[in-house]
Amino acid sequence: MIMSINPWEDTIIALITPAGRGAVGVIRISGPDTIPLLSHVFPKAQVNQWPSHTPKLAQFYAGQEKLDEVLVTLFRAPKSYTREEVAEISLHGSPYILRQAINTLLKAGARMANPGEFTQRAWLNGALDLTQAEAVADLIAAESALAHKAAFSHLKGGFSDKLQELRTELLTLAALLELELDFAEEDVEFADRTQLLITLQKIQTEVTRLSNSFQLGNAIRNGIPTAIIGKPNAGKSTLLNALLKEQKAIVSDIPGTTRDIIEDKLFIGGGEFRLMDTAGIRATEDVIEQAGIQKTKEAIASAQIILYVLDSTQETPQQAVIWCENNLSFSENTQLIILGNKSDLLSNSIDPDKNSKYVYLPIAAKTGQGIEALLQTLTDLAGFTEVPDVLVTQARHQEALLHTTTALNQVQLAFEEQLPTDLIARDLRDALYHLGTITGEISPDEILGSIFSKFCIGK
């Protein structure tokens, strides 16, 4: 591993449980001064003689005052999360006590940990690689079963192992070529070029497969942005309620931070759909509504699935599609689903347009008719029914894989054009470099900064 950041000498602390009042709050300490800090706040205890991995009941002093009676566990290096000296103190979960305890430790020379700093130290000390470190943050953030499973698999090294495999194959390839290079003046061609090309193509296929898994991986990690649109009184709200009633998991309203559009989370098929209720969309000339409509349009542009709800007694699917095409702009990959609501009020059923790209589903949001079919359609469209064991979930990884692919394509071209071995070797080293940035074997500083700053404090 390349240490691109100086080893940190200071001892860091953080409240590792959520802020607020509770039965228990836990403060973690990590670094070389862990034991001196403990001796400072537990003056009556023989901290030096405490065995590792053994919770001790002790009196926490803030200066001369007894602050709390706590349970404290020392994890001696390297058998700890960060592989440094670590202690975890379980205090009474009073904001007053936790504040005083942290202030006491800070005054005694500790420093507040930056977001993700414990995990960053764990990574620096070789306890896990970069994809595993990133998976820690993903695991904590995961809200759906699939997002959780993907993060946990990454944490346990599922992704790293796959990358390591590819890396080993590339290294073998590189070694053979470098050997050729050493003897270049003797004009020998050691490696069997055909065999090399077959190996290369196998690697290319695998990298492409991984890279292609990002669309699904991203949908699993971040949820699928899904816009609900339609004319007033078409039944959007009724549909939303019907959908949310179907799910067994907890539903939360989060005010969109940038969009000012209310998002509801729908968990089905183990995955997450971020339903954007765009109440504002309609063909209006009202100037006052323009700002709202602009936001709605942005939401639609960002959506991967659009649910267009229409009142079957007022509007046909064909009319709806024409209206969408004339009024909205969304990408090629956006899937439009026309929901013929109030279909139970029609005497005849509507024939969907077989040639159209859109999906048509008759529903009756009020009675729940057709909702099951809609949920199944959403799950199928999302790809949540067939999830591979290893998949790419982070844009950073995807970007590195795309760079790797580019470099590998260069290698292939060089092979085919029988370019000199040293040029091929250079492209191969390029591919290895980009692959290495994923697990952190090669890790530019700017990447590290952005990775760990996204963590919560305490991890």
Next chain:
Amino acid sequence: MIMSINPWEDTIIALITPAGRGAVGVIRISGPDTIPLLSHVFPKAQVNQWPSHTPKLAQFYAGQEKLDEVLVTLFRAPKSYTREEVAEISLHGSPYILRQAINTLLKAGARMANPGEFTQRAWLNGALDLTQAEAVADLIAAESALAHKAAFSHLKGGFSDKLQELRTELLTLAALLELELDFAEEDVEFADRTQLLITLQKIQTEVTRLSNSFQLGNAIRNGIPTAIIGKPNAGKSTLLNALLKEQKAIVSDIPGTTRDIIEDKLFIGGGEFRLMDTAGIRATEDVIEQAGIQKTKEAIASAQIILYVLDSTQETPQQAVIWCENNLSFSENTQLIILGNKSDLLSNSIDPDKNSKYVYLPIAAKTGQGIEALLQTLTDLAGFTEVPDVLVTQARHQEALLHTTTALNQVQLAFEEQLPTDLIARDLRDALYHLGTITGEISPDEILGSIFSKFCIGK
């Protein structure tokens, strides 16, 4: 100890850290099925062979799925918080993971703990007495240094020891009287009545002293309700800001739950003042404002200290006092402080009325002049400068002490009137009963129910 509740046979669980996303969330298990439950969620581990007090890294399974890699510590009975078999599991602080983990444990036969149920079991099993158990909740709720100190002292048995002392003395008294009773037919007077009376009076003095400490104890535990009133533009807001700027601790706005009056917490002298900003008070006939004024009047009636802010260029202290007396109703014990604001704009200083019960202080909220003196006056009035080591903080304890006093007065009367020994003994047993309810040696069910229901879940 009298077991007034049947011992509980089931095993309880709770998230003992605050809800929400964080680095770590801790689930506690307590009860006879702790080890079977652990074996269920850690199927790959030899839980039976785990030593006590030793954190283990283990894979938590939710059914067939690996849910998380966690640190779990077993505390074998009786060396645990509840003195039952206890385990604490530190999981990744993901709401999804914590929800799944709790569901898995519930499905396997655990029950969600009621508020305070862990502490209630600790008390039932003799790990602490009732005042200590109550102190756990107070310790977690404490926001000021004095409230924290009082709760911690109670937790460590400071109050219990004092009560135990009194109880022992009363028991000696009772034993001597009972002995007399046994030999009553022989008409013997064993005990030296004068000596008994002296002992009794000593106990009475001590109980009264404790009981009197409740006013301060309550102020320390709950903060001192302090209303800020005055005419519009007298400078109430400026004063509020000046006061809040002075404090070093964290200030929080809590919307009054019943009063609809905004409360600000002011921490000075180690104690807490609950500042009620009653913007609505003024001599108005406006019907629409009536509801707001009613609420303001209620706030004033509940206040222990009233800060009347006046504009010195517009109103004299005497006018203010007359206005208050005519328009407000507050109790005898309420302290009125007249703050002559904008005093820097006056050419002559105002002579305070020496004979009045109110305190007059000239201030200039804008420049901060006089604020220090006000803070000192508040701290002195609150009694925060001289806090005894042992004090009564809970209304339940106070009530029991008042009952004890009544019974002791009966005993004294009976002594003085030379009533038969058996009547005296009955009153003495009454006093012992009421004293015993405080520590829970005697504990009617209805008291227990109300005590533990006020706890947070997980304690």
